Amino acid sequence: MHLIPSLLQAVVEPLPVSTGIFVVFSLLKLIVIFTIYMVGIAYSTFAERRISAWIQDRHGPNRVGPWGLFQVLADGVKNFMKEETYPGEANTVLFVLAPALAFVPAMITWAVIPFAAPWGSPWGRIDMVVADLPVGFLFTLAISSLGVYGLTLAGWASNNKYALLGGLRASAQMISYEIALGMATVCVLLVSGNAHLTEIIQQQSTSGWNVLILSVACFIFLVASFAETNRVPFDLPEAEAELIAGYHTEYSAMKFSMFPISEYANMITAGAMISTLFFGGWDIPFTHWDNIPPYTGLKVLATFGMFAAKVMFFMFFFIWIRWTLPRFRYDQLMSLGWKFMLPSALAYVTVVASTILGLDAAGIARGSWAYLGIMLALNLVLVVLMFFVLDRGRIISPASSRLNRRQVNQLKAVAPALSDLSGKGV
Amino acid sequence: MAIKVKVMDRPIEEVSYVRATLSGLALTFKHMVDPHKVTVQYPEERWDISPRWRGTHRMLTTEDGKAKCVACGLCPTVCPANCIKLVPGEDEEGNRYPLVFEIDEFRCIFCGYCQEVCPEEAIHVGRHYENAEYSRDQFVYDLERLTAQTHPVCEMWDPADPKGE
Numbered sequence: 069m070h071l072i073p074s075l076l077q078a079v080v081e082p083l084p085v086s087t088g089i090f091v092v093f094s095l096l097k098l099i100v101i102f103t104i105y106m107v108g109i110a111y112s113t114f115a116e117r118r119i120s121a122w123i124q125d126r127h128g129p130n131r132v133g134p135w136g137l138f139q140v141l142a143d144g145v146k147n148f149m150k151e152e153t154y155p156g157e158a159n160t161v162l163f164v165l166a167p168a169l170a171f172v173p174a175m176i177t178w179a180v181i182p183f184a185a186p187w188g189s190p191w192g193r194i195d196m197v198v199a200d201l202p203v204g205f206l207f208t209l210a211i212s213s214l215g216v217y218g219l220t221l222a223g224w225a226s227n228n229k230y231a232l233l234g235g236l237r238a239s240a241q242m243i244s245y246e247i248a249l250g251m252a253t254v255c256v257l258l259v260s261g262n263a264h265l266t267e268i269i270q271q272q273s274t275s276g277w278n279v280l281i282l283s284v285a286c287f288i289f290l291v292a293s294f295a296e297t298n299r300v301p302f303d304l305p306e307a308e309a310e311l312i313a314g315y316h317t318e319y320s321a322m323k324f325s326m327f328p329i330s331e332y333a334n335m336i337t338a339g340a341m342i343s344t345l346f347f348g349g350w351d352i353p354f355t356h357w358d359n360i361p362p363y364t365g366l367k368v369l370a371t372f373g374m375f376a377a378k379v380m381f382f383m384f385f386f387i388w389i390r391w392t393l394p395r396f397r398y399d400q401l402m403s404l405g406w407k408f409m410l411p412s413a414l415a416y417v418t419v420v421a422s423t424i425l426g427l428d429a430a431g432i433a434r435g436s437w438a439y440l441g442i443m444l445a446l447n448l449v450l451v452v453l454m455f456f457v458l459d460r461g462r463i464i465s466p467a468s469s470r471l472n473r474r475q476v477n478q479l480k481a482v483a484p485a486l487s488d489l490s491g492k493g494v
Numbered sequence: 495m496a497i498k499v500k501v502m503d504r505p506i507e508e509v510s511y512v513r514a515t516l517s518g519l520a521l522t523f524k525h526m527v528d529p530h531k532v533t534v535q536y537p538e539e540r541w542d543i544s545p546r547w548r549g550t551h552r553m554l555t556t557e558d559g560k561a562k563c564v565a566c567g568l569c570p571t572v573c574p575a576n577c578i579k580l581v582p583g584e585d586e587e588g589n590r591y592p593l594v595f596e597i598d599e600f601r602c603i604f605c606g607y608c609q610e611v612c613p614e615e616a617i618h619v620g621r622h623y624e625n626a627e628y629s630r631d632q633f634v635y636d637l638e639r640l641t642a643q644t645h646p647v648c649e650m651w652d653p654a655d656p657k658g659e
Binding site for chain 1 (some may be wrong): 498510521522527530532
């Protein structure tokens with residue numbers, strides 16, 4: 069008779085008050101982050117449409133509500149009201165599961181990204197991150213690679229040749245670029261000496277943003293994250309000119325809408341990762357006001373604003389690139405990934421590791437001005453090398469194989485003879 | 495005819511991807527911040543349509559409100575799409591008038607021959623493009639509908655004045 073109350077007591081009583089506070093604030097953070105994230109995704113689709121329109125000298129959706137701001141609601145209602153179709157021979161279970169699989173990993177990554185300075189509340193210090201994992205960095209890599217399942221399964225389960233091709237391309241592309249992405253982030257680990265994202269941000273706030281001392285890694289990470297999020301110029305899995313709509317050809321209504329949603333979710337996550345790893349996360353530059361206690365509510369808001377601004381800048385950058393660059397050919401994509409990104413990432417890791425080793429051996433303290441200056445100079449040299457020496461028809465070739473001067477001369481010598489022959493023959 | 499072989503012989507120093515991307519980004523950014531947009535905000539702004547625009551028909555009337563048509567039968571004869579239905583009638587004074595005059599705007603190809611051939615300048619193609627209806631049969635315009643239209647009519651091309659001055 070007294071079993072249930074005593075059991076309850078056994079469960080409830082040992083919990084200290086701090087656990088209750090932890091649970092309450094974790095729930096609050098979850099709700100706030102989830103809401104902001106979902107609204108952010110919705111308005112990214114709107115931003116994409118407006119910015120693409122402006123770039124093309126149009127206005128974009130400006131009818132629904134002030135400046136067209138309610139367009140996303142109209143889109144949502146439309147997508148929910150539409151008829152859903154199922155292809156006849158599709159694998160229904162995987163077909164339904166795939167959109168969710170594409171979306172969920174992008175969302176889970178947000179659990180470990182710190183989005184503001186900690187808050188010194190009356191109930192103790194509250195970290196502004198949902199789950200402050202010590203291996204947060206590895207967690208993001210592990211989770212973000214799961215996103216490929218959604219796309220591949222969508223292509224496979226649709227039982228459609230175009231969808232299958234899109235799914236195959238997605239898997240090949242995402243796996244190829246994940247290697248370069250991982251390699252680029254190894255440098256961050258080398259510099260910070262820690263896989264804890266909060267610590268990585270703290271290190272950047274004291275000794276300068278990683279983008280300055282790891283510029284090449286930042287560039288590689290940025291390009292690879294374009295490939296990871298399947299954005300132009302790497303949107304080969306969709307490639308509407310070749311594959312109709314790629315892996316989501318057979319999808320309709322809200323299940324189709326989940327794929328664009330997951331694309332924007334991935335973009336926001338990628339932007340947040342770049343901000344965290346290379347642009348100091350929530351750190352406000354040129355001031356230490358935000359990095360030292362007391363951590364007031366104002367600091368939380370200011371740093372959150374800073375973080376949001378950084379993420380929004382990268383969202384804008386993703387959109388801006390999309391309406392500037394044409395899509396790569398598939399062989400160009402693969403040769404860029406395997407023949408350029410991966411070797412340069414590997415070489416860069418080697419260079420950074422040996423420089424840090426050398427500086428440590430020379431007794432120059434990490435974070436000192438000498439250390440930063442040497443790293444900065446090294447990166448300047450490498451960036452110049454990369455953009456002005458390596459980038460000569462080698463990063464991306466306009467044709468499948470680039471001709472050198474000798475081959476051009478050979479062709480030119482043959483070309484008149486060829487045209488003479490064809491003139492006589494026909 | 496000789497075949498021209500196009501040889502890509504840009505010097506390798508000029509072939510760049512990153513720098514070309516940056517200049518492309520600059521171009522798109524310039525267009526993005528440029529306040530000049532080409533879109534016409536349709537319901538508020540209208541496009542000036544050409545004086546020779548050929549849209550849905552209009553039948554002109556005499557001062558006493560009757561259609562100018564004398565049912566001569568030239569327009570159904572000349573019509574290449576066969577969209578004009580005309581049944582002629584005659585009153586006691588021997589004046590011919592149309593008993594039935596219907597134009598199927600779905601069949602019409604808007605060539606404007608009916609206006610060109612009409613000896614009485616009665617039937618005209620109009621300078622008008624907002625033709626939405628709720629059902630298909632409302633696109634068969636009868637005489638009443640044709641005379642009730644008020645939009646401006648097409649100015650036919652005049653060989654003596656090719657630029658319309």
